Amino acid sequence: MNKVKIAVFASGSGSNFAALAEACKAERIPAEIVLMVTDKPDAFVSERANEIGIPIAAIRPRDFETKKAYEQAVLEALQEAQVEWLILAGYMRLIGPVLLEAYPERIINIHPSLLPSFPGKDAIGQAVAAGVKVTGVTVHLVDEGMDTGPILAQRAVDVIDGDAERTALAIHAVEHELYTTTLQNLFKK
Ligand code: GRF
Numbered sequence: 118m119n120k121v122k123i124a125v126f127a128s129g130s131g132s133n134f135a136a137l138a139e140a141c142k143a144e145r146i147p148a149e150i151v152l153m154v155t156d157k158p159d160a161f162v163s164e165r166a167n168e169i170g171i172p173i174a175a176i177r178p179r180d181f182e183t184k185k186a187y188e189q190a191v192l193e194a195l196q197e198a199q200v201e202w203l204i205l206a207g208y209m210r211l212i213g214p215v216l217l218e219a220y221p222e223r224i225i226n227i228h229p230s231l232l233p234s235f236p237g238k239d240a241i242g243q244a245v246a247a248g249v250k251v252t253g254v255t256v257h258l259v260d261e262g263m264d265t266g267p268i269l270a271q272r273a274v275d276v277i278d279g280d281a282e283r284t285a286l287a288i289h290a291v292e293h294e295l296y297t298t299t300l301q302n303l304f305k306k
Contacts, residue, residue, distance in 0.1 A: 121304045124152040124174075124200040126208035131162025133206035133227060136293035137300070138169050146300045152198045154191060156210060172198070178210070188215035195219070204300070205259065209238075212259050224259035225303075227296050229288045231255060231271055236264035241288060245281045252276055252284070254291050256299045270299040 123141075125134045134153060140146045153166040158175035166173045174194040181187040192215055195203070203216065205226040212224060230240035231253040237243075244252035253273040258266040272295050277283040 121148040121202060122151045122200050123148045123202045123204050124154050124195055125150055126154045126205045127162040128157045128209040129160055129207045131165045132289055133292055133296055134162050135165050140297040145297060147304045152200060184213050185215055188213050192219050222258055226257055226259050227292055228255045228264050232264055241281050241285050244276060245279055250276055254288060254295050256295060270295055
């Protein structure tokens with residue numbers, strides 16, 4: 118099997134990263150995570166990557182004068198590891214021109230709502246505050262906007278009793294499955 122070399126970008130707990138790492142290891146996704154890129158070296162996702170044995174590129178934007186210089190440093194790490202696709206999983210930054218131009222239509226994101234509803238931060242909180250009964254998960258290609266690229270897959274999830282925490286648990290479970298099946302289909306082509 119020809120494995121696609123991917124980097125997962127994450128800033129937080131990394132439950133999607135762990136689910137993808139598991140799916141790659143079990144060969145449910147024909148890909149290899151060659152790098153975990155984080156802008157937050159202390160985030161829990163780094164512990165997970167260490168445990169699994171996936172190399173980490175921890176690069177802090179504040180160590181650079183511009184976003185361009187930050188992304189160039191990230192790009193160097195990606196090229197060094199021969200990364201072919203970027204998989205965003207709770208990476209809390211907008212991707213800029215340096216990475217968009219280096220990976221045209223090869224950057225994917227997962228977002229916890231049915232886009233175009235509730236883009237941006239705290240999508241689950243936004244859905245609960247809006248009083249909708251159904252929200253969901255979207256996997257999409259990344260463009261220069263905030264959660265705006267072409268949609269690859271979506272799945273609906275019920276809002277549970279107007280409770281953001283319980284809804285988040287249901288959403289995360291769906292995310293782990295939907296990200297896996299979407300990448301499976303994309304990379305087997
Ligand atoms: C997920 O809900 C993802 O959709 C969003 O950020 C969250 C990351 O969660 N972009 P985790 O770090 O993978 O647990």
